[in-house]
Amino acid sequence: MKERNFRLNLALIVLIALSVWWAKDRLNPYILRVLNTAAIYIVAAVSYNLVNGVTGQFSLGPNAFMALGGFTVALLMLPLPQKEMVYFLQPLIWPFNSFSLPQWLFGLSLILAGLVATAGAFIVGVPCLRLRGDYLAIATFGFGEIVIVLANNAISITNGALGIKGIPEYSTLPWTVGCAVITVLFIRNLVNSSYGRAMKAIREDEVAAEAMGINLFRHKMLAFAVSAFFAGVSGGLLATLITTVSPSLFMFTMTFNLLIIIVLGGLGSITGSTVTAIIFAVLQELLREVEAPRTIGPIHIPGITGMRMIVFSIMLILLMLFYRRGLFGKGEASWDGLFALPGRVREFFERLRRKEVKSWTRTGIESHDQ
Amino acid sequence: MDKDRNRVARSIDTAVLRDSQDEILKIEHVTMKFGGLIAVNDFSLSMKRGELVGLIGPNGAGKTTVFNVITGQYTPSDGRVLFDGDDITGLPPDIIVTRGIARTFQNVRLFNGLTVLDNVLVSYHSRIRSSFLEAVFRTKRHLEEEKAMRQNGIDLLRQVGLEHLANEEAGNLPYGQQRRLEIARALATSPKLLLLDEPAAGMNPEETRQLMKFIQDIRDKYALTILLIEHDMHVVMGICERIRVLDYGISIAEGSPVEIQHNQRVIQAYLGEEERAYA
Ligand SMILES: Nc1ncnc2c1ncn2[C@@H]1O[C@H](COP(=O)(O)OP(=O)(O)OP(=O)(O)O)[C@@H](O)[C@H]1O
Ligand SMILES: [Mg+2]
Numbered sequence: 114m115k116e117r118n119f120r121l122n123l124a125l126i127v128l129i130a131l132s133v134w135w136a137k138d139r140l141n142p143y144i145l146r147v148l149n150t151a152a153i154y155i156v157a158a159v160s161y162n163l164v165n166g167v168t169g170q171f172s173l174g175p176n177a178f179m180a181l182g183g184f185t186v187a188l189l190m191l192p193l194p195q196k197e198m199v200y201f202l203q204p205l206i207w208p209f210n211s212f213s214l215p216q217w218l219f220g221l222s223l224i225l226a227g228l229v230a231t232a233g234a235f236i237v238g239v240p241c242l243r244l245r246g247d248y249l250a251i252a253t254f255g256f257g258e259i260v261i262v263l264a265n266n267a268i269s270i271t272n273g274a275l276g277i278k279g280i281p282e283y284s285t286l287p288w289t290v291g292c293a294v295i296t297v298l299f300i301r302n303l304v305n306s307s308y309g310r311a312m313k314a315i316r317e318d319e320v321a322a323e324a325m326g327i328n329l330f331r332h333k334m335l336a337f338a339v340s341a342f343f344a345g346v347s348g349g350l351l352a353t354l355i356t357t358v359s360p361s362l363f364m365f366t367m368t369f370n371l372l373i374i375i376v377l378g379g380l381g382s383i384t385g386s387t388v389t390a391i392i393f394a395v396l397q398e399l400l401r402e403v404e405a406p407r408t409i410g411p412i413h414i415p416g417i418t419g420m421r422m423i424v425f426s427i428m429l430i431l432l433m434l435f436y437r438r439g440l441f442g443k444g445e446a447s448w449d450g451l452f453a454l455p456g457r458v459r460e461f462f463e464r465l466r467r468k469e470v471k472s473w474t475r476t477g478i479e480s481h482d483q
Numbered sequence: 484m485d486k487d488r489n490r491v492a493r494s495i496d497t498a499v500l501r502d503s504q505d506e507i508l509k510i511e512h513v514t515m516k517f518g519g520l521i522a523v524n525d526f527s528l529s530m531k532r533g534e535l536v537g538l539i540g541p542n543g544a545g546k547t548t549v550f551n552v553i554t555g556q557y558t559p560s561d562g563r564v565l566f567d568g569d570d571i572t573g574l575p576p577d578i579i580v581t582r583g584i585a586r587t588f589q590n591v592r593l594f595n596g597l598t599v600l601d602n603v604l605v606s607y608h609s610r611i612r613s614s615f616l617e618a619v620f621r622t623k624r625h626l627e628e629e630k631a632m633r634q635n636g637i638d639l640l641r642q643v644g645l646e647h648l649a650n651e652e653a654g655n656l657p658y659g660q661q662r663r664l665e666i667a668r669a670l671a672t673s674p675k676l677l678l679l680d681e682p683a684a685g686m687n688p689e690e691t692r693q694l695m696k697f698i699q700d701i702r703d704k705y706a707l708t709i710l711l712i713e714h715d716m717h718v719v720m721g722i723c724e725r726i727r728v729l730d731y732g733i734s735i736a737e738g739s740p741v742e743i744q745h746n747q748r749v750i751q752a753y754l755g756e757e758e759r760a761y762a
Contacts, residue, residue, distance in 0.1 A: 299619055306618035307608045307629060310597070314605040317594035324554060324588075326580045326609030326672055335615055443596060 118448045137286040151394035152289035153350045156296045158374040158386040160343030163300055166380035168336040169316025174253030175344045175371050177260040180363035181233050182226035182345030183352040187277045189214045189222040195279040203269040219283045223349045230345025234338045242333045264360040276359025284354035296343050301383050312336050373429050379439030384446040400424055507532045507708050508676055513562035515548050522548040524732040535709045537723030545732040546712045547589055550678050554586050555579040581609055585674035587665045589681050595654030599645055599664055602653050603636045606671035643667045659690040676708045683715045695722050
């Protein structure tokens with residue numbers, strides 16, 4: 114059973130690798146952009162879920178950590194001539210004005226982006242994760258605002274509100290999907306280990322967890338730091354996908370989007386976050402329609418920016434009203450669950466015929482990883 | 484009943500024998516204030532290794548507060564707690580449990596969303612040697628540790644009779660078994676001293692009878708010292724060797740079950756009409 118699941122996982126990864134290799138030069142840029150965005154959302158959402166879903170701590174900080182990562186990569190990878198052009202208000206400070214990493218060190222820049230974000234996580238986490246109660250939400254929200262204000266004003270580092278343009282487009286499909294796969298595997302292994310169990314215990318009951326020997330601060334900090342690392346990586350990937358970074362890119366809206374993704378997917382479910390991250394990225398493109406100006410008969414409706422967010426918010430509210438646990442609940446989609454699906458569907462129709470089914474939600478897609 | 488009385492008599496005998504041995508727990512003049520309220524007032528208690536002591540008293544007498552002081556949930560306003568000769572006053576709960584004091588809660592506090600087995604495995608985590616990176620990269624050492632943990636967890640569940648429920652969600656268990664699981668989870672921390680806060684609360688007579696047997700079993704099997712808070716007098720009188728009575732934070736009596744049953748102060752302060760009939 115275990116052996117089979119391992120082989121299936123391996124096969125899945127090989128399949129993803131082959132598709133990426135095939136797709137990267139063949140699909141049109143528009144679709145590639147959507148796929149890249151989806152992969153970056155996976156990195157950000159799955160790592161965010163480690164704090165909010167698995168450990169049960171309410172962080173509002175991923176936009177700040179993505180900003181730290183995004184600016185780090187921009188500063189490291191922006192070519193020197195471009196640096197001279199971009200920073201015309203104030204010159205870029207040393208040492209960033211004296212070097213620029215070559216493309217083959219892009220991976221290193223992503224790791225550094227993660228580490229800078231992790232450092233940020235320690236700055237917020239060390240004082241406020243020691244306290245009991247929900248200080249984290251306020252502290253992380255405040256940290257996000259501070260990072261944005263700093264980014265707007267530290268002109269000789271971030272170029273202020275103008276942002277940094279002309280970052281090389283290094284975030285190709287192999288990079289984004291590769292990072293997504295690594296993130297999912299890393300966090301899955303962590304969550305399924307004894308450390309993950311300790312985190313879930315904290316989510317379920319802090320007092321009991323501590324009474325059973327779990328050091329609350331250390332494990333909350335672990336979740337928070339790992340999460341920030343991958344948020345930083347996703348920020349770096351985003352910077353080299355859209356080739357510009359500016360403070361406005363990393364405003365609170367980013368966190369709000371990720372919050373929608375992890376809640377829709379089911380707090381605590383890695384597969385849930387992965388699936389909804391993809392759905393979200395695709396919907397975000399498709400729903401551009403609703404923001405476009407249009408003419409229906411004699412009526413002309415001007416484009417309404419922000420309409421998409423309203424649609425997402427309504428989806429979130431509806432989901433919370435009718436399917437509170439999200440698409441996958443706390444469970445994970447698993448091979449066992451998948452193979453059991455035909456049987457469960459058959460059983461469902463069987464019961465339907467005998468008019469025994471009362472609630473559709475009983476046979477959700479979720480199943481347990483056991 | 485006769486059998487119970489015999490057992491009590493025998494336990495008292497062994498308790499006398501153990502008198503020469505060292506104390507495992509010594510609480511010295513502990514006072515716990517919440518603002519103006521003195522929940523526990525100048526409380527002292529010492530327990531010998533292997534003893535089973537009952538802590539009783541009316542609602543709000545301060546019994547749970549004593550537990551919270553021992554396990555580090557509260558730092559006492561005054562006094563100190565010695566365990567195995569060490570001063571543990573003011574240490575955090577996660578450290579105290581690794582020293583060998585485990586507890587259950589008055590209102591069952593399981594990890595409801597986790598399986599029965601995972602509830603028990605959480606208790607092993609503080610002893611893990613491999614780092615989180617070893618967990619992520621699934622090193623040999625980590626996998627072996629996880630395997631050993633799982634095996635111990637299953638063994639423990641078998642011993643407490645919950646093995647068949649290992650993969651159930653803890654929150655879905657019937658109440659009596661939730662209580663049992665909570666004790667199992669405490670046992671998984673390998674305690675020397677076990678604190679049970681009203682383990683029989685909400686149980687029917689049959690469940691209560693099983694519980695009494697269960698407590699005596701684990702006490703022998705794991706060589707435990709047990710401090711027990713309980714309102715159910717059948718349980719307290721049936722299994723405790725020594726009983727301490729609290730009222731408004733003050734110790735008003737201590738003695739064997741028989742002594743406590745006939746103590747006038749206790750009867751006045753605590754035992755209502757129906758209990759007097761029982762006594
Ligand atoms: N954290 C706290 N803050 C303020 N007051 C508290 C706190 N904990 C306990 N108390 C008070 O201390 C007193 C003793 O409470 P405690 O829970 O120890 O009683 P108890 O003997 O366990 O009662 P019961 O039999 O009802 O469980 C009560 O008056 C209670 O309200
Ligand atoms: Mg109590």
